[in-house]
Amino acid sequence: MSQSFYGSDTTVTKGISSLGAPTTLGRQTANGRRQQTVGQSTIDAAANGATDFARRHIGPGPAAIETMLQRLGYDSLDALTDAVIPADIRLVQPLQLAPGLEETEALQRLRAIASQNQVWRSYIGLGYHNTKIPTVIQRNVLENPGWYTQYTPYQPEIAQGRLEALLNFQTMVTDLTGLEIANASLLDEGTAAAEAMTMSFNLRKNKKARRFWVSAACHPQTLEVVKTRALPLDIEVVVGDYRQFTPDDSYFGLLLQYPASDGAIYDYGELIHQAHDHKALVTVATDLLSLTLLKPPGEFGADIAVGNSQRFGVPLGFGGPHAAFFATRSAFARKLPGRLVGVSKDNHGTLALRLALQTREQHIRRDAATSNICTAQVLLAIIASMYAVYHGPDGLQRIATRVHQLTVALAQGLRALGYTLADTPYFDTLRVDIGQTQAAILAQAAAKHMNLRLIDNQTLGVSLDETTTPQDVQELLQVFACDSESPAPTELTLDGQSLAIPEQLARTSPYLSHPVFHNHRSETEMLRYLHRLQGKDFSLTTGMIPLGSCTMKLNATAEMVPITWPEFSQIHPFAPLDQVRGYRYLFQELESWLAEITGFAAISLQPNAGSQGEYAGLLVIRQYHQQRGEGHRRVCLIPQSAHGTNPASAVMAGMTVVAVACDQDGNIDVADLRVKADQHQDNLAALMVTYPSTHGVFETAIRDICDIVHSHGGQVYMDGANMNAQVGLCRPADFGADVCHLNLHKTFCIPHGGGGPGVGPIGVQAHLRDFLPSHGLTPSVGGKQAIGAIASAPWGSASILPISWMYIAMMGATGLTQASQVAILNANYVAYRLRDHYDILYTGRNGLVAHECIIDLRPFRKQAGISADDVAKRLIDYGFHPPTMSWPVAGTIMVEPTESESLAELDRFCEAMMAIREEIRAVESGQVSAEDNLLKRAPHTVADLVTVDWQRPYSREQAVFPYPWVREHKFWPAVNRIDQAYGDRNLMCSCPSMDAYSD
Template sequence: MLERSSYQSDVSVAPSEANGKNLDQTNGAITPHPTPHTPHPTPLPLAYTDSFETRHIGPSPDDIHQMLSLLEFDSLDALIDATVPAAIRLNRPLQLESGKGEYELLQELKEIAQQNQVFRSFIGMGYHNCITPAVIQRNILENPGWYTQYTPYQPEIAQGRLEALLNFQTMVTDLTGLEIANASLLDEGTAAAEAMAMSYGLTKTASKTFWISEACHPQTIAIVKTRALPLGIEVLIGDHRNFQFETPVFGVLLQYPASDGSIYAYQEFVERAHAAGALVTVAADLLSLTLLKPPGEWGADIAVGNTQRFGVPLGYGGPHAAYFATKEAFKRQIPGRLVGVSKDTEGHPALRLALQTREQHIRRDKATSNICTAQVLLAVIASMYAVYHGPQGLRQIAERVHQMTAILATGLRELGYSIASESFFDTLRVEVPAGKADEIIRRAHSHHINLRQIDACTFGISLDETVCSDDLIALFQIFGGGQIVHFLPEDLISPSPHPIIPPSLQRTTPYLTHPVFNVYHSETELLRYLYRLQCKDLSLTTAMIPLGSCTMKLNATTEMVPITWAEFSQLHPFAPLEQAEGYQTLFQQLEAWLAAITGFAKISLQPNAGSQGEYAGLLVIRQYHQARNETHRTVCLIPQSAHGTNPASAVMAGMRVVAVACDNDGNIDVADLKAKAEQHRQQLAALMVTYPSTHGVFEESIQEICEIIHANGGQVYMDGANMNAQVGLCRPADFGADVCHLNLHKTFCIPHGGGGPGMGPIGVAAHLVPFLPQHPVVSVGSKQGIGAISAAPWGSASILPISWVYIALMGAEGLKKATEVAILNANYIAKRLENHYPVLYKGKNGLVAHECIIDLRQFKKTAEIEVDDIAKRLIDYGFHPPTVSWPVAGTIMVEPTESESKQEIDRFCDAMIAIREEIREIEAGKVDRKNNLLKNAPHTAAALTSDEWDHPYSRQRAAYPTPWTRENKFWAAVGRIDQAYGDRNLVCTCLPIEAYQ
C-alpha cells in the first residue's frame, strides 16, 4: 500500500490505466502525480486540510452544537452516553486506520485493482463478456439520479424506474414465451431455487423430490440443493434422456442451451413430466431465445435465467439481474416484486408494485419466499439494452455470436478435434486427446485466454458479443499446437455441413413488438428517454429520503468511481484465482475491517442481499447444531416486531417460528422470552433479534436476552439492518450475538439502486466459522460449511469496492462520528416534532436510536386522515415519505442518517409541522374532511393547470406550500394511484401507446 501523505485532497480523479506512469489523463486534463513505486514528496504545510469525514457528515460543527443545545446536551459524548447502554459500549477506538484522502485512496485502490489480470474469458456457465452501451453506462450505471433511488413503495414518485421495470418484464415475457414475469431476482441460481420452492407449493403430488438435469450449471445445482436440504426435499440429478419418472417428482429443472452448449429438444420430456404431475422449470439463456424456440412454446411452466449479457459488466460475479417468468395462473405465487399497471385519481395509467408487495410483512412465517428485494438498477440496464438495440439489433447480436461459434467449430474440426454437440448456440464442448489438456491451458494463458475445463479431456468454449476475428485466430493457435494455422476465420464462413440449430427448435414467433423497443435506437432518442424517466423519480439528488430501517445515506462519487474500472468490472467469476489477486486483497481487507467493526471472528461475503444474509446465518446455526448431533433443535424465537423477512427466512431454513411478545414500550418482553426459551429448551435453535430494536430503541436488556438464549442451548442471530447505530459505539459479538448479517447497501454506502443491488455478508463467532458457505466452482469455506448461497463465490463482488472505499475514507474516528451524528439527527427530529406528533417509542432516557416512529393514528379519528394521506402530502413538499405503517400500522418511521445537513432536516421538520397545521384546519371544521389538501395529494402539474378546479383551497397552496418548493419543485408524475384497481385488473407488461394518450 502507499504510505499516507501528510495532506489530504478531495479531488476524486482516477489514476491512469497504465501502472507506473507519471501522467494521469482524465477528461482531457493531464495531472502530474507520483509513480506508485516512489515515495510521496513532502508538500508544504497547508493552512486548511480537508477530510472525507466532513464531506460525508451533513451537519457542521456549529450545526451539531445547535442541535445538541435543543436536546440539552453539552456534547456528542454526553448524548451517546445517555442513548447507548453503558454495559455494551465499546470503550476503545475501532482497530482501523485513520481516514484517508479521496485522491490518495483512489491511487491506492488502483494499485490493488492492477493486481487483477483481465484475461479474455470464454468460460461461459451463465456469465459472458458484453458491451455496455456508453449512453447506458454514463446515464444509468454512473448516474446518481438512477442509483440513489429507493424501492418504489411510493409509486407516484417512482414512475420512471417502474416504467423501465415494466419494460424489463415485457422483454422477459416476450423472449421466454411465457405470460408474466417479475421485476428481477438476485441471480440465476437463486431464481432456480425459488422456482423449485414455488413448484413444491403448487403441485398436488405427495412427492418431496425435485429432479435436476446434470446439464445445468454447477452453481445452480448447488444453490437448489442448499435450498432443498432444510425443507426435506430430495434432489435427484440425472440425464433427461434416461429419466422415466418412475420416481415421483413434483418438479424438474432443465438448462437451455445446456451448460456445455448442447441444444436439446425437450418437448417430449416436458410432456412426460406433466403427465407425471410435475412442473417444469427451464433455465434459459435470454440472448439465445432470439434464435431458439422459447420455453413457453414447448411447455415450460417457469423460465429463469440471468440478464447479465444484456449490457451488464461481468463484475467478478455481480450484481446482475436474474429473471423469473411463469404462467398467468401462477401470478400470486411469483417470488419477489411485480410491477403492474393501474390508474391514478384522474384515470390516467400509472404503475406500481402489484399483488404480494412486501408480503413477508403480512404473511411472515406463511410467506412463500424471503426475497424482499430485486436487482433494479441492473434490470433497468438490461431493459435499456433491449430498448436501445431493439428486436432486430438483438437478433443481429445473437446471429453474429452464433456465426462466430459455428466458424470456431468448423476450424476446430479442421484441426482434428471432436465437437460433442451437433446443435449449439454460443458454446462448444471440445474433446481433446488424453494428456493434452495441460498443454492447451498453458497456451491459452500465454494468450491471456481462459477456457472452461470440464474434465481431463473436455473443454468448454463460450463466445459472446465482444468476440472478434483475432480471438478466433488465437483459439485456433491454442488448439493448433501453438502454430499459426493455415486458414483464417473468413475462410470458414461457408455454412457448416453439420446441423447447428434444428428447424424444429428455431424461433418463428415475433418478440419485442411494443413501440418502446422500436423507437429509441439513436443515442439522441435514448438519452432523452432516459432523462424523461429519471425526471419522474425522486432520488437523493432531489431531496432527503428519510426512510426508517433503510438508511438512505450519501453514496459518495469517489466510492462509486472504481466499479467501472476494467480491473474490477471485466473479470469472470470463475477465472483462476491467480488472476484475481487484487480482488482477493480487497476481500481480505474488507473482511478484516468488518470483523473489527462487529467483533466477529470471520466474515463471509457471499450472500448478495440482506434476505440471503438472514438465510445464510440461520443455515450456519442449523449446521452447527447438526455437527453437535442436535438435529432436534429447530425452534426459532422471533419478536413480534421483527422485520417480516425474519420468519420467512427461518421457515426456509427448516425452523419452526415461535413468536415472542413485545412490551408497551416496544421492547422484547424479557419474561415472555425467558418463558418461551425454557419451554422449548430441548428444541431451541436460535433467536432472531434486531438491534437497535425495530422500533428504533437501544434495548437495555440485550445482554440478558442473549444470555437467556445461550443458557437454553440456542444461538443468537442478529439482524444487522440497524448497524448504522452501532458502528464504533458497540459490537454485536461483544454483547452476545453469534451471527449477524450486514446490509452493505445501508450502513456501508452501497447505493440502493431503486431497490437493488444489495449485499448481505454475515459475520460469525469463532465456533461457527467452519460452517460458512462453500461454493462448487471456486474453493471457499470448509468441508463442514453450508452449501452455496449465491451463484458467485463472493456474491456481487464488483460493488464491494464501494464499502471498502467508504471504510478507508472514514477511518476509525470517522465511522464513529458518523454513528453519533446519525443518532443526533434522529433525536433532533424527534425533539422538533414531539409537540406536534407523538413519538411512539423512546429509550431509557427519553431518547431514540438512529430512527424514530411518529404516531399518526389519532388523526383517523380527529380528521379522517390516514397515514397515507400525510405521506402523499409530503410529496407536494418535495420529500420522499418515510417508511409507512411499519413496524406499527398508522405510523411513519423516520431515519435521517448522518449525511443530511441540519438545513435539510429542518426543511423536513418544517414540512411535517406545516402538514400538522393543515390537519388542524380539518379538525376545526374549517376544511372539508373529504376534499382537502391531504386527501387529494399529491397534486400533479396536469391537475393544477386543468381548466377545472373543484377544491376549496387555492392551486398555489396545493402546489407551493413552502418557499423552497417555489425555488425547486419536484412534481409527482401521476396522481394518487388506485392500488386495488391494478390488482383486480392485473397487467404486467407494456401497454399500447394509446393507453397513455
C-alpha cells in the same frame, strides 16, 4: 498481512504478494470476546482525526452539531451517546482501524490493488459473458446518481420512471421466454432456480411428492445453490441425464438447462409432456440472447423460465451484481417470488404503474411469505432492459446471429484440426474433446491471456460472446493447434454464414414488438428517453429520503468511481485465483475491517442481499446444531416487531417460528422470552433480534436477552439492518450475538439502486467459523463444514465491494464513529422538534431514540379520517420522499434521517411535518372537508396546477407550493395518487398496447 497496508511503508504489491489471513484486531477478554477502552470526545476528534471526506460525508458541520446538541440539552456527542446506548455495551476504546484517507489517496491505493487483477479474455461461459454496455447507458444509468440513489418504488407516484424501465424488463423477459408473466428481477440465476423449486413445491398437487429432479447439464453453481436451498426443506434433489430419466409421481418439479451448460441444445418437449402427466412443474434455466434464435421455453411447454440477464449490457464484475429473471404462467402470479410491476390508474384515470400484489410480500405475510426476497437487482434490470430498448429486436438478433456464426466458424476450424465435438446443436458454446493435449492447450491459452473452461481431464468448453471478433476465433484456433499451422476461419461475415440450429428448435415467433423497443434507435432519442424517465423519480439528488430502517445515506462519488474500472468490472467470476490477487486482497482487507467493526471472528462476503444474509446466518446455526448431534433444534424465536424477512428466512431455513411478545414500550418482553425459551428449550435453535430494535431504541436488556437464549442451548442471530447506530459505539459480538448480517447497501454506502443491488455479508463467532458458505467452483471459499453455496458467485456481488472499501478507508475509525453519533443526533433532533406536534411512539433511556423514530399518525384517522398514506402523499408536495410507512406499527411512519443530511434539510422536513399537522388540524376542527382536502388529494401534479376547472376548497398555491423552498426546487410527481386495488383486480404486468393509453 499487516493490520492495514496504509500504515506501512511496504508497497501495495508486496503486501498483496503474501495474501495472508487478516490479522485479528482488538483485545481479547476472558470469554474470548474483544472489548475496547474509552476514547476522546468525537467532536474534538473530528478536528484532529477526521478527514475532509468524513466532514463532507457527515451533513451537519461542527456549528450545526453544537446547535442541535444545545437544543437537546447535551454538551457533546459523547454525552448524548452515553445517554442513548446502555453503558454495559458501549465500546470504550476507538476501533482499531487505520486513520482515514483523503479521496485522491484512497483512489490511488485502490487503483494499486486493482492493478493486481489480470483482465484476460474469458471463454469460460457458465452463464456469464463479456458484453458491451452502450456508453449512453453506462454514463446515464450506471454512473448516474439520479438512477442509483433511488429507493425501492413503494411510493409509485414518485417512481414512475424506474417502474416503466422495470415493466420494459418484464416485457422483454416474457417476450423472449414465451411465458405470460415475469417479475422485476431476482438476485442471480442460482437463487432464481432455487425460487422456482420452492414455488413448484408449494404448488404441488401431490403433497407426498418431495423430489426435485435436476439435469446434470445445468450450470454447476446453479445445482449447488439448489441443493443448499433444498436441504432444510427436506426436498430430495436428484441429478441425472434427461435422456435416461422418466418422471413419476414422487417428483413435484424438474429443472433443465437450455442451452445446456456445455452448449448443447436439447429438445425437451417429450420429457415435459411426461412430467405434466405426473403433475410436475418444469423449470427451464435459459439464456436470453439465445432465445432470439431458439424456440422459447414457453412454446415447448415449460412452466417456469429462469436465468441471468447479465449479458444484456451488465459487466461481469467477478460475479455480480446481475439481474436474474423469473417468468411463469399467469395462473401462478400470486405465488411468484419477488416483486412484480403492474399497470393501474391514478385517481384521474391516467395510466400509472405500481408494484402489484404487495400482499405477497414478506413484510405482510411473514412466515407465510412466498419468499424472503426483499432485495431485487433493480439497477441491473434497468440496464438490461435499456440494452434491449437500445438495440431493439433486430439489433439483438444481429448480435446473437453474429455470436452464433463465429461459434460455427470455430467449430469448423476445430474439426479441421482433428478435434471431436459433440454432435448436438449449439448456440455459443462448444464442448471439445481434447484427448491428451490438455496441458499443451492450456499453456498456449495462458500465453495468449485466454481463459477456457476445464470440464474434465479430456474436455474443454469454449463460450463466445458479443465482444468476440474473427481475430479472437483465429487465435483460439492457434491455441488448439498447439503452435502448428492452423486453418484460417472461413465465412466469418454476417452475410452467407449458415446457422447450425435445426428447424424444429429455431424461433419463429415475434418478440419485443412494443413501440418502446423500436422508437429509440438514435443516441439522441435514447438519451432523452433515459433523462425523461429519470425525471419522474425521486432520488437522493432531489432531497432527503428519510426511510426508517433503510439508511438512505450519501453514496459518495469517490466510492462509486472504481466500479467501472476494467480491473474490477471485466473479470469472470470463475477466473483462476492467481489472476485476481487484487480482488483477494480487497476481500481480506474488507473482511478484516468488518470483523473489527462488529467484533466477530470471521466474515463471509457471499450473501448478495440482506435477505440472503439472514438465510445464510440461519443455515450456519442449523449446521452448528446438526454437527453437535442436535439437529432437532429447529425452533426460532422471533419478536413480533421483527423485520418481515426474519420469519420468512426462518421458514426457508427449515425452522418453526415462535413469536415473542413486545412490551408497551416496544421492547422485547423479557418475561415472555423466558417462558418461550423454557417451553422450547429442548428444541430451541435461535433467536432473531434486531438491534437497535425495529422500534428505534437501544434495548437495555440485550445482554440478558442473549444470555437467556444461550442458557437454553440456542444461538442469537442479530439482524444488522440498524448497524448504522452501532459502528464505533458498540459491537454485536461483544454483547452476545453469535451471527449478524450487515447491509452494505445501508451502513456501508453501497447505493440502493432503486431496489437493488444489495450485499448482506455475515459475521460469526469463532465457534461458527467452520460453517460459513462454501462454493464448489472455488474450493478456497468457506469453512471446513460449510453449508454450501447460497449465491451463484463465490463472493456474491463482488464488483460493488470496492464501494464499502472506499467508505471505510476514507472515514477511518474517527469518521465512522462520528457518523454513528451524528445519525443518532439527527434522529433525536427530528424527534425533539416534532414532539409537540406528533406523538413519538417509542423512546428509550432518557426519552431518547436511536437513529430513527416512529411518528404515530393513528389518532388522526379517528379524529379526521386522515391516514398515514394521506400524510405520506402530502409530504411529496413538500418535496420529500415519504418515510417508511406503517411498519413496524400500522398507521405510523418511521423516520431515519442518517448522518448525511444537513441541519437545514432536517429543519425543512420538520417544518413540512408541522405544516401538515396544521392541515390536519383544519380538518379536525371542521374548517375543511374531511372528504375533500389537501391531504386526500395529494400528491398534486402539473396537470392539477393547470386545470381549467378548479373546484377545490383550497388554492392551487396551497396544493403545489405549500412552502417557499418548494418554489425554488419543485419535484413534480408524474401521476396523482394511484388506485392500488384497481391494479390488483386488473393485473397487467407487461407493456400495455397503445390502445390502453387511448382508452
